[in-house]
Amino acid sequence: MGHCCSKDAVVDSVVKDDNNAGSTVPNRPRSPRPSAVVANGTNGRSSSNTPTHSFTGSPWQSTYPAGVPPTPSPARTPRRMFKWPFPPPSPAKPIMSAILTRQGKGKGKGNTTPTGTGTGTIPEDEGGDGERALDKSFGYQRNFGSKYELGKEVGRGHFGHTCWAKGKKGALKNQPVAVKIISKAKMTTAISIEDVRREVKLLKGLCGHQHMVQFHDAFEDDQNVYIVMELCEGGELLDRILSRGGRYTENDAKSIIVQILSVASFCHLQGVVHRDLKPENFLFSTKNEDSPLKVIDFGLSDFARPDQRLNDIVGSAYYVAPEVLHRSYNVEADIWSIGVITYILLCGSRPFFARTESGIFRSVLRADPNLNDSPWPSISPEAKDFVKRLLNKDHRKRMTASQALTHPWLLDENRAVPLDILIYKLVKSYLRASPLKRAALKALSKALTEDELVYLRAQFDLLEPKDGCVSLDNFRTALVKNSTAAMKESRVLDILDTMKPLSYTRLTFEEFCAAAISPHQLEALEGWETIASTAFEYFELEGNRVISVDALAQEMNVGPSAHSILKDWIRGTDGKLNFLGYAKLLHGLTIRSSNTRHH
Template sequence: MGHCCSKQASVSVVNNTDHLAAGDQSSTSHGLPAGPGAGGSHSGKNTPAYSFTASPFQSPLPAGVAPSPARTPGRTPGRKFRWPLPPPSPAKPIMPIMAALLRRQGKAPRPKDGPIPEEQNGEEGERERALDKSFGYAKNFGAKFEVGKEVGRGHFGHTCWAKGKKGELKGQPVAVKIISKAKMTTAISIEDVRREVKILKALSGHKNLVKFYDAFEDANNVYIVMELCEGGELLDRILSRGGRYKEEDAKNIVVQILSVVAFCHLQGVVHRDLKPENFLFTTRDEDAPMKVIDFGLSDFTQPDQRLNDIVGSAYYVAPEVLHRSYSMEADLWSIGVITYILLCGSRPFWARTESGIFRSVLRADPNFDDSPWPEVSPEAKDFVKRLLNKDHRKRMTAVQALTHPWLRDESRPVPLDISMYKLVKSYVRATPLKRAAQKALSKAITEDGLIYLQAQFRLLDPKHGYVTLENFKTALTRNATDAMRESRVPDILKLMEPLAYKKMDFEEFCAAAISPHQLETLEGWENIANTAFEYFDREGNRAISVEELAQEMNLGPTAYPLLNDWIRSSDGKLSFLGYTKFLHGVTIRSSNSRHR
């Protein structure tokens, strides 16, 4: 379907299925066709397919200039673009909000949406006919549900209102996502639908996750039956409020998003298409809860696995996705974009074309100077900046974001953070010198950082002030769903085996569960680093040769000249520079290598 990304290759942007997991009746009442979602997108881990849908927001154009397809209101269909990207361009503001609202109400003309068909030769046609489109789902959909009006349409299917005719859902209104088997032209598109159903079925129990009821099929379609959410999209609420939320109201929205994303990440599921269109309100009440929908681009991700396929929606895609090496942190970038829009009504990254948007994501910095940012609280700005950090290692996790000063609420339970497991795993398997460096760093962490660490330690249910491997196992099991087993998250416990023979108190837990990369983003990083080095120099620093240091960091002889500068000539111990670099790690590239 798509082509591998290279200088000469044309990259094919493929389309998604209907994005509405549950009916948004405003779409039909406003005369707007539902945009493409993700049910039939190409999202296999090693697949060179690319799926992008643009935000319905626009930027202003001079009079008489036709809109670019990238700025078509609603969801923009896939198209081909060239790689590498064109020259840089600054990010632009969102279009005037009233214009957007008029378009969504059907009072302004909009260009016709439609997918770009892909060429299919005779050989490919033969392969399509040979595809097995049997999913093994129940075949009695018509006997169980009465289908009503259509509430949304995408390129691969549509979503309808329906009512149960018998069984547990008798008389209950539901949303049915109907995906056409005729549009499943590759094994990948079939697997995408299968995986979407598997993820919806495996994830269960979170109040901000759309409920999955069942899946059916017949000769022509797959039917995914889900909870009906009739309150409209988050996007509609943003527009109805004049384009932005008051800060206190934005907090309520962001907390719900972070809460469900933290839950998905703990289960080993990365959503990969978080945007305002993919959050629906259950009712039209002002305080109605939100539900995340559309897991068509989502995937299971194993511990320490990096995904490499470029999928998502252009305005919300993280830099590392474009670099083809990413994991759960990409979802946090998307949440940062959503929060930026909620607070100021503008996109942080904008361009006239998809390739221009990607270039802006990779190179431009968000604008925090123009109105209304001077009136936004410092805590809110810091929150957004720590999510829109282009270095994914420095971004907050969803759980850390929930404990950030802007959102902190002592009465709200803090969920278990899967990233804490990954950090502790690395710590217990590290060398004594690396653990000593981490312990020194933990002596200097701020009060804000301690709040997150204390919450995570309590969730492990320590006995007499200590935790063991059994505590980590029990906490993970307590939060497990079928998705966690599918993504093999429990495998991380096998790599924490050194803990089976020791106890870890809170002081050592802090040393294990902190990230130097994240601490470096704090305004007081220099003071933190200096304080930590003083402790390290006093308690853990030792004489070390260049060869030993290179071995500690898994570096070869080519790194020796660099490492010489990290060791003090006076006593052969790490200098302050050496200590901070040692904490962070370093990658040495050969002189003839270049980043692609």
């Protein structure tokens, strides 16, 4: 349900920093974990030991010993929040503060701060006038009991629990389902209420994809909200990983990653960021070895327009993307999480590890994943390149989910490639670009490798070109064809309004390639220098021209204070761009000082 750290955040114990002398962790009895069925409570985990905030990652050991039993899983730790001996470094401090804010805790009696010693929580009957004024009516049906018969509990979270149930009548008569029961008493803030409302919207709007947990209905009464969903009885992906001793073969890992990328690309096209992709949030439909995988737990998910940047710090520590910690992200954050999952599947350990949350965050922000030690030397170069292109700290350089499905490691000519919202964003920018920038991109497109062209051809074909060309109508038809209620909610279709210049022109495949390539993504390729050099040769023949420093500053949208930098990009012999200037023209110039911006 949560939107800004965890929906089930609560402080019930204090753990001292691992490096402090005499630090201790309270011992808690661990009850056997029931089989994962579907999202429970509000955190999507079917476990009796549910972490209290979204930054409690899965603390399994860095390698998996053979024969580790899947139950009970070590994926979860007792509910806890760290007691910091000193104010925690960024980004830990704002994260922990956000957790408390999320709980609706102010500065009054009984509150706990990241550096405080209190362990109290706000009791349900002490919410004050503000809580009593909250409208907890969702407008859902109130006849749950007449339609479903509840069975045993299969999972529990802080805000609620999940139960097995059976339909009494209608299309689901005698059919088993999973019911997530969310307690209204735990909804102590307007944000928590909106989180539940949004989760139902997301599940309903995205319903239909083969790797989405299927939503059936939502009900409420005075005490609870009931979300009826598909019953998944095959357990979590995490348990399968552990049952295999921690590692998948490359072929088996491919099968898992293809399914994850397929549903991620579907969500991203609809303008939905999941924000908590991890092995615990993927369930198998059945216990069969070849059972399809289903993504669950949209409690932290949100709608996002293509050009929007979200700033809520959410997710799970081991899987959170760097830009999330910097509070500026979009769907690329999910791709990072998929990269972490891929890394774990292939080698059985996590790419970023530390003993505390703040240590994990520092590792995510600064460290590079280890692709040198065992077993990486025995893993194919294609697989290693795949992981590198997902775990790039610059979100602009990461592959999208659709692009990843055309990567040489996963490419299957018999598998359809999903439409990618990225091409809409890139074509929009191309249409607004200057003639010089367009010439630079056209030259770059002529130097593309065949691997990159596979993705572009697939996207061009999805637009259903007429006479070998595409126009705005093609882009509109393709997007509407894939539209769901979620896409309307996230206003993805608004991007078509910014592409109106395409109403008066048509793009051949060659110009589409120029418009739909990302120099930032190409720069992440090992052969980027060769591609750029070849592209510059084409640019010299067809696009390079004499340009002044003033004109180049206007082209790059910077002010006079950048002239000293720009003059090094122009050849003194003929006044045209040199190779450095060409590369910078492709990427754009970032001047951090605000007074260098051209207004």
